[in-house]
Amino acid sequence: MTTNAFLQYCLTGISIGGIYALIAIGYTMVYGILRLINFAHGDIFMMAAYFMIFSMVNFTLPWYVSIVIVIGATIILGVVIEKLAYKPLRSAPRMSIMISAIGVSYFLQNVATYLFSALPKPYPAIGFLTKIISFGGISTSVVTFITPILTLGFVFILIQLINHTKIGMAMRAVSKDFETSQLMGIKINRVISFTFVIGCFLAAIGSILYFTPRPSVYPLAGSLPGLKCFIAAVFGGIGSVPGAVLGGFIIGLSETFIKAAGYSEFSDVFTFILLIVILLIKPTGLFGEKITEKV
Amino acid sequence: MSNILEIKNLVVSYGGIEAVKGIQMAVPEGEIVTLIGANGAGKSTTLKSISGLVKPKQASILYKGKEIVGQSPDFIVSQGITLVPEGRRVFPNLTVMENLKIGAYLRKDSLKDDLEYVFTLFPRLREREWQMAGTLSGGEQQMLAVGRALMSRPKVIMMDEPSLGLAPLVVKDIFNIIQTINKEGITVLLIEQNANMALKIAHKAYVIETGTITMEGTGAELLANEKIKQAYLGKTK
Numbered sequence: 001m002t003t004n005a006f007l008q009y010c011l012t013g014i015s016i017g018g019i020y021a022l023i024a025i026g027y028t029m030v031y032g033i034l035r036l037i038n039f040a041h042g043d044i045f046m047m048a049a050y051f052m053i054f055s056m057v058n059f060t061l062p063w064y065v066s067i068v069i070v071i072g073a074t075i076i077l078g079v080v081i082e083k084l085a086y087k088p089l090r091s092a093p094r095m096s097i098m099i100s101a102i103g104v105s106y107f108l109q110n111v112a113t114y115l116f117s118a119l120p121k122p123y124p125a126i127g128f129l130t131k132i133i134s135f136g137g138i139s140t141s142v143v144t145f146i147t148p149i150l151t152l153g154f155v156f157i158l159i160q161l162i163n164h165t166k167i168g169m170a171m172r173a174v175s176k177d178f179e180t181s182q183l184m185g186i187k188i189n190r191v192i193s194f195t196f197v198i199g200c201f202l203a204a205i206g207s208i209l210y211f212t213p214r215p216s217v218y219p220l221a222g223s224l225p226g227l228k229c230f231i232a233a234v235f236g237g238i239g240s241v242p243g244a245v246l247g248g249f250i251i252g253l254s255e256t257f258i259k260a261a262g263y264s265e266f267s268d269v270f271t272f273i274l275l276i277v278i279l280l281i282k283p284t285g286l287f288g289e290k291i292t293e294k295v
Numbered sequence: 296m297s298n299i300l301e302i303k304n305l306v307v308s309y310g311g312i313e314a315v316k317g318i319q320m321a322v323p324e325g326e327i328v329t330l331i332g333a334n335g336a337g338k339s340t341t342l343k344s345i346s347g348l349v350k351p352k353q354a355s356i357l358y359k360g361k362e363i364v365g366q367s368p369d370f371i372v373s374q375g376i377t378l379v380p381e382g383r384r385v386f387p388n389l390t391v392m393e394n395l396k397i398g399a400y401l402r403k404d405s406l407k408d409d410l411e412y413v414f415t416l417f418p419r420l421r422e423r424e425w426q427m428a429g430t431l432s433g434g435e436q437q438m439l440a441v442g443r444a445l446m447s448r449p450k451v452i453m454m455d456e457p458s459l460g461l462a463p464l465v466v467k468d469i470f471n472i473i474q475t476i477n478k479e480g481i482t483v484l485l486i487e488q489n490a491n492m493a494l495k496i497a498h499k500a501y502v503i504e505t506g507t508i509t510m511e512g513t514g515a516e517l518l519a520n521e522k523i524k525q526a527y528l529g530k531t532k
């Protein structure tokens with residue numbers, strides 16, 4: 001492998017890893033606050049892609065308006081799912097809410113199939129994102145180049161928000177203790193909704209970055225990426241934002257290099273091996289805390 | 296003196312089993328009132344009902360003459376009733392300073408004077424301002440839990456077994472602080488299994504047994520009562 005090829009693969013890997021990181025944050029934050037694996041998260045990511053098709057193709061809105069619409073619609077979708085499918089189960093056994101999440105996942109896939117058919121639909125091209133740029137012997141599309149930068153920017157802002165704002169403090173408190181948080185005057189439902197807002201915002205961004213260089217969207221397009229990002233979150237230590245980011249980058253990079261080495265079919269298998277290995281060696285993941293049962 | 300808090304006919308059941316069976320209590324403004332009783336008698340349930348954490352099956356809870364049953368916990372805190380929960384429940388993943396600030400979550404004014412006040416009451420907390428609350432000792436966590444509650448500027452502070460699991464010297468400190476806070480004009484509703492200490496500082500006391508109030512009187516009266524001596528003070532005739 002030449003240096004140039006190596007750098008090229010690094011960039012590709014970091015780029016897809018950045019997208020995985022953005023989605024993995026949604027899994028890890030919802031888990032942190034509700035101890036729920038939001039199985040529907042990958043499908044929310046898929047729905048965001050259809051929102052883009054709707055906006056740009058069906059309504060022929062310009063890309064900058066469409067991005068705002070996609071973000072807004074994805075956030076509304078996530079928050080409504082939480083209110084309808086998870087909130088009523090707040091005091092039910094944990095297994096019930098997990099099953100509800102699986103139900104929502106299938107529901108979204110089937111709604112998408114019903115509304116848009118199972119046939120792949122072309123994803124609209126956002127002009128400037130698909131331009132090819134070259135530097136230092138590497139040539140790449142703008143989207144591949146800006147993805148890691150955007151990811152790190154959002155992660156930085158998110159970590160500041162969690163550690164240095166009042167709502168961030170409330171999120172940390174609610175993630176440890178619902179009852180005592182309520183005694184402080186915190187409205188936990190608002191904090192939970194806010195967590196979904198963040199997760200869905202990042203999933204919407206991730207969706208735009210993920211589908212832009214890909215030809216099409218179909219109703220199951222969110223399930224494999226969703227699963228990989230869930231694994232990224234578990235690998236990094238579910239509940240930990242830096243863990244999810246690191247997990248996303250590791251999976252993105254390894255997948256790219258495995259493909260580069262000519263084992264494309266093996267790349268997804270590798271992700272699952274990674275999951276099994278981490279669960280055997282360090283079940284709490286790289287940065288995970290000991291899992292505390294919340295009362 | 297008028298009652299800042301009046302509880303009438305409070306009934307709470309958990310899945311069909313009645314934990315509190317229609318109790319009456321009155322808390323006069325500015326006093327220390329204690330509710331003593333054995334484990335499982337329904338003490339915590341009573342406080343949680345006042346805080347809005349538990350929805351009673353039936354009750355009237357008047358705060359300054361206004362009905363507060365059915366209100367949300369954040370409304371009740373905003374009105375000036377705070378609870379120091381059983382087992383301290385500080386946020387282990389927040390610093391001491393953040394724990395204090397989160398106690399004032401609903402306030403929008405400056406916290407400077409209140410922080411100063413809490414640090415004067417508990418100088419050890421000032422030294423540990425940046426430490427994670429989870430690394431504090433049990434006594435320090437109790438101090439933090441009380442300080443956190445004070446940050447909401449309460450008119451009524453309810454404490455659920457503050458002495459539980461603490462060394463005798465620390466317990467003494469905590470009880471001194473309770474009296475200090477009370478002298479500043481804050482009404483205290485204190486739950487204790489440590490009946491001896493609680494009755495000594497209480498103006499008024501209630502005894503709860505399996506969800507029913509079985510006795511009430513001044514702290515001194517109950518302290519002198521033979522039945523109480525046997526059942527709660529570990530003294531034999």
Ligand SMILES: Nc1ncnc2c1ncn2[C@@H]1O[C@H](COP(=O)(O)OP(=O)(O)O)[C@@H](O)[C@H]1O
Nearest residue numbers: 309310314332333334335336337338339340341
């Ligand atoms: N969340 C709950 N679910 C079911 N039963 C409970 C719950 N909390 C308390 N109880 C029961 O209610 C009764 C009173 O409990 P509690 O108010 O905690 O007593 P105390 O604080 O006096 O020890 C006990 O029998 C206890 O087992």
Ligand SMILES: [Mg+2]
Nearest residue numbers: 338339340381
């Ligand atoms: Mg109790």
